[in-house]
Amino acid sequence: MHSANADRPGYRLLRTTAVILATTVSLPSLALAGELRGTVTNPALSRPLSGARVTVDGIAQPVWTDADGRYRLTDIPAGEHELRIELPGYTPFSASIVIPETGDVTRDVEIALAGGSESEIVVLGSRASRLAALERKRSLPVIADVVAADTIGQLPDYNTAQALQRLPGISVQTDQGEPRYVVVRGVDPNLNQVTVDGNLVGIPEAEGRRVALDTIPSDLVAAIEVVKAVTPDYDANAVGGSINIVTPTAFDRTDDFLFASAKISYSDAADKFGYGGSVTYGAKFGADDQFGIVAAGSYFKRFIHSQLAGPRGWTAFGQEMAPTSFVLYDYRIMRERIGGIVNLDWRPDDDTRFYLRTIYNEYTDEEERDQFNWDLARGTQTFPAADQIAWSRGRATREFRQNNQTQKLYNISPGTELTLGNVQLDLNYTYARAQEHTPVRTDIEFRSTDTLSSTLDLTQPSPTFVTYNPAALDPAAYPLRRIRMRSEEIDEDLHAFRADLRYDIPNMEGSFLKFGGKFTDRKKHRDNRQSLETPTTAVTFAQTGAFTADIPFFDGVYDFGPGMNYQGVLDYFASRPGSLALDTAATAINDLRLDYDIHEKIYAGYGMASLQLGELTVIGGVRVEKTDGSYSAFAIRDSDGDGTLEPSDILPVQFSTNYTDVLPSLHLNYRLQQDLLVRAAWTNTIGRPNYDAQVPTFEEEDGSGTAGNPNLQPYRAMGLDLSLEYYPDADTLFSLAGFYKKIENPIFTRTIQNTSFAGVPLLTLSQPQNADSGELLGIEAAMQKRFTFLPRPLDGLGLSANVTYVDSSVDVPGRETEDLPFFRQSKWLFNAALFYEKGPFEARVAVTYRDDYLEGVGASKAGDTYVKGRTVVDARVSYRVTDRIEVFASGADLNNASVIIYQATPSQLVTDEVYSFTADFGVNIRF
Incomplete structure (x- = not known):
């Protein structure tokens, strides 16, 4: 391929630079002859195929196509040869080729799925997604799992995190019932x-x-790769794994494409409709289609309503365990997501690539929360009946929080890939900007006197109120305590420069040496502003007139009482100047104690070799990372020891960290046969402490405090992995994997009861600390199979399922003799999806399960908190009106699975948060 652009002065200069660099690495690489190259594609999927085995008779060493379907064989003797291409589930290809004495031969090949024309017709929708995912997984040189988009550019789930939870060893942490954070093997x-x-x-x-x-x-996503054992050319901060989100390019598919989707979403609990849509356009243009562009945009808005009930502070009273407080939350939330990408490519010839990757994401969360808190234990307790406890006095608060928050992420990444003979140079620069701005976080709190009596029934599954003082529901019983107004800006700027040099070893097809370096500069700034106002004269909730009707709660299990009109309360005091007074001392302290600045520099270099020895690939090397961090924040100290914090007790503090890690690794991939692959890996990775965990900040609210710990050490982990993967056809997988991790310095949050910090008395203090070490030993099994052997119409059935078992332990200072599981580590994970695909109709029912896991560690077992195991059922049906138009309906959390947290034992409930199902209806179109 040649273009007039290749004759431009700037282009010639860049190519000349690459030539000079190449000659310094290997002069023999300039004298290659008898070279065969090409691209392997599949017409049914309209895209290149990766991982296809390519051989030429007389050449002992096979090669495999890369992510773009490309292959390259060198030093082929002149004359006539047979080219052969194989990929499990595809019809083998063979053809005669003639190699000249000198020069290159290009041979592009199309291969079809085994099964002929019938397979060509049905490769649409979900099956296309599975084919692409398995193809990508099989071709990666590392232990990984993949989710990929289908023929209409959609992942199998509406949410990126939700799509990943279907993979082996993967679970998610949810926020308001939505999958949000991905957990790899429990880490x-x-x-x-x-x-x-x-x-x-x-x-x-x-x-x-x-x-x-x-x-x-x-x-906006073409595929997501979850790499569970990284090679030296990956960043080392990957104790759990490395998750790479792949956005589409114009060269991903053989044809230009335009996808569009539109949907409406109904939330049962909120009883509201959301809506959204997306458009993705990709095209190649210019001489020889050397330029490519993908532009995509996405918008979605949805509504959430959830409720939380939580008995807290479980304490032993003789032989009876009972909570000493109770919280009730009612959430009403609007979430809006906006995203866009523009990806540009210029490929003037087969050996030269320039690209620009850009992505923008904006996520807005507007939350209203009515809160009813009981401080039950302010008097004496009696036991009026079996499994009942009564308190003579208690206090309650009615609180409202308005929290409006917007997160923004955008990346700009230009780069180039230059190949000359046996040398490939990759250069990349990335600028990333991240923001979390909270313009409004206002808490309005009315609090009663401590005259509210109550009686609790302690029978399972959760304590309920037998009787209580009726004043608890009376707005007149609640004078205003305070109004706290906060706003916050968190801004992060990241610059990363990366260079990778690969040298293909002559006469060893598929073998190479690779070296690289990377510099990352990250600056993060947090500015938290707070003002605290208190009433100058007593004003009750009733006097403001800003209360609503009683809020129905937990289907009548609990009486919540009236809600709060947030704006009505603010208007009431705004219309009465002088009714509120600024607490200047508390405001001065609160305005600083969460602020920090972080400047982190990471210097990384690596060297590695990948040797192709017949069907065995050996990848070994070492990565070295040096971390320089400087941190500034505000430490709180009761300097005069009077038990009262004053503005002078907020002191600026600075500290720095500096550590270097040498991280070797070894990976083995052996193809026992074309469809049977064994992988093994030994890796070493690190995990840097969280920002808020390391900076010396402190926050107190309602007697509970959280503090940072500048003395934290980073995680350091060693991992062993072994897996067996069997691919009998293109969209069938059976796999079995075992893994072990030894993690030094794991960080956990220790919760201490009835203590103080910097002279401030606290009911609880939560602070991160290093444990000694922890271990994970686990096994994963997965399968994916279409039951085409069944009689019609049952031959459209199929199953995708995986199960993970992990035995874990951790040594916590002060509790070394106890058998504690590793933090946030579930023993069992299970995913299964039963699907049916026949003609234009598709249906799927999916089940995900995550076992209990340790969330927080107390001073003893009695103070440990666990998140209870959770099972979620989702479903989706779709119908292709034509090959280009699909209508669909889906439902998430159809079984209304709640999130439950308990203290020490499941009988001591701490949180029960309930949601309801969400249904989506829409259309996908491929133009």
């Missing part, structure tokens, strides 16, 4: 590396290093 999401097209993304949240994957609309 904390903060220990995953998330990239877009291999490039780092910014982290908008103040607390951790996790990236909320529901922020990125699934409409």
Whole structure:
């Protein structure tokens, strides 16, 4: 392929630079002859095929096509040869080729799915997605799992995180019933590396290093790779794994494409309709189709209503365990997602590529929360009957929170891939910007006196109120305590420069040496502003007139009482100047104590070799990463020891960290036969502490405090993996994998009861600390199969299922003799989807299950908190009106699975948060 652009001065200069670099690495690479190259595609899927085995008679060493379907064989003797291409589930291809004495031969090949024309007709929808995912998984040189888009550019689920939870060893953490954070083999999401097209993304949240994957609309995604054992050319911050979101390019498909979708969404609990849609356009143009563009946009708006009931502070009273407080929350939420990508490519010839990857995501969450809190234990307790406890006095609060928050993520990544003979140079620069801006977070709190008596029934499944003082539901019993107004800006700027040099070893097809370096510069700023106002004279909730009708709650299990008209309360006090006074001391303290600035620099370099020895691939090497971090924040100290914090007790503090990690790894991939693959890996990775965990900040609310810990050490993990993968045909998989991880310095949150921090008395203090070490030993099994052997019409049935079992332990200081599971580590994970595909009709019922896991560690077992196991049922049906138009309906959380947290034992419920199902209806169109 040649273009007039190749004759331009700037282009010639860049190519000359590549020539000079190539000659410094290998002079013999300039004298190659008898070279065969080409691209393998599948017409039914309209895209290149990766992982196809390519051989030429007389050449002992096979090669495999890359992610773009390309292959290259060198040093082929002149004359006539037979070219052969094989891929499980596809009809083998063979043809005669003639290799000249010198020069290159290009031979592009189309191969068809085994089964002929019938297979060509049915490769649409979900089956196309499975084919693409298995093809990508099989061809990757690492242990990984993949989700891929179908023929109309859609992932199998509306939410990026939800799509990933179908994979082996993958579970999710939810937010308001929506899958949000991805958990790989039970490891904390903060220990995953998330990239877009291999490039780092910014982290908008103040607390951790996790990236909320529901922020990125699934409409913009071509595939997602979850790499569970990384090679040295991956970033090392991947104790859980490396999650790479692949966006589409114009060269992903053989034809130009235009996809569009539109849908409406109904939330049962909110009783409201949401709506959204997306458009994706991709085309090649210019001489020889050397230019490519993909432009896509996505918009979605939905409504959520959830309720939470939580008995807290379980304490032993003789032989009876009883809660000492109770919280009731009523949430009403609007969520809006906006996303867009523009990807540009210029490929003037087969050896030269320039690209620009851009992605923008905006996620807005507007939350209203009515809150009814009982502080039950302010008097004496009696036991009027079996399984009942009565309190003579108690206090309650009625609170409203308005929390409006917007996250923005955008990446700009230009780069180039230059090939000259045996040398390939990849250069990339990434600028990533992440923001989380909270213009409004207002808490209005009315609190009663401590004269409210109550009686609780302690029988399962959750405590309920037998009797209570009727004043608890009376707005006149609640004078205003305070109005706290907050706003916050979190901004992160990331610059990353990466260079990779690959040298293909002569006379060893498929073998190469690779070296690279990367510099990452990350700056993060948090500015949290708070003002605290208190009433100058007593004003009750009733006097404001800003209360609503009683809120129906938990189907009548609990009496919530009236809600709050947020704007009505603000208007009441705004119309009465002088009715509120600013607490200047508390405001000065609150305005600083969460602020911080972080500047983190990571210097990385690696060297590795990939040796192709017949059917065995050996990848070994080492990565070195040096972390330089500087942190500034505000430490709180009761400097005069009077038990009262004053503005002078907020002191600026700075500290720095500096550590270097040497991280070797070894990977083995052996093809026992074309459809049977064994993989093994030994890896070493790290996990840097969360931002809020390491900076010396402190926050207190309602007697509960959280504090940072600047003395934290990073996680350091060693992993062993072994897997067996069997691909009897193109869309069938049977796999079995075992894994072991030894994790040093795991970080956990220790909760201490009835303590103080910086002179502030606290009911509880939560602070991150390093444990000694932890271990994970697990096994994964997965299958995917269409039951085509069944008689019609049952031959449209199929099953995709996987199960993961993990035995884990962790040594926590002070509790070394106890058998604690690793933090957030479920023992069992299970996913299954029964599907039916026949003609234009598709249907799927999916079940996901995650077992109990340890969420927080107390001073003893009695203070440990666990998240209870959860089963979620989803379903989807679709009908192809034509090959280009599909209508669909789907339902999420059809079984109304709640999120339950308990203390020490399931009988001691701490949180029961209930949602309801969400239904989507829409149309997908391929033009």
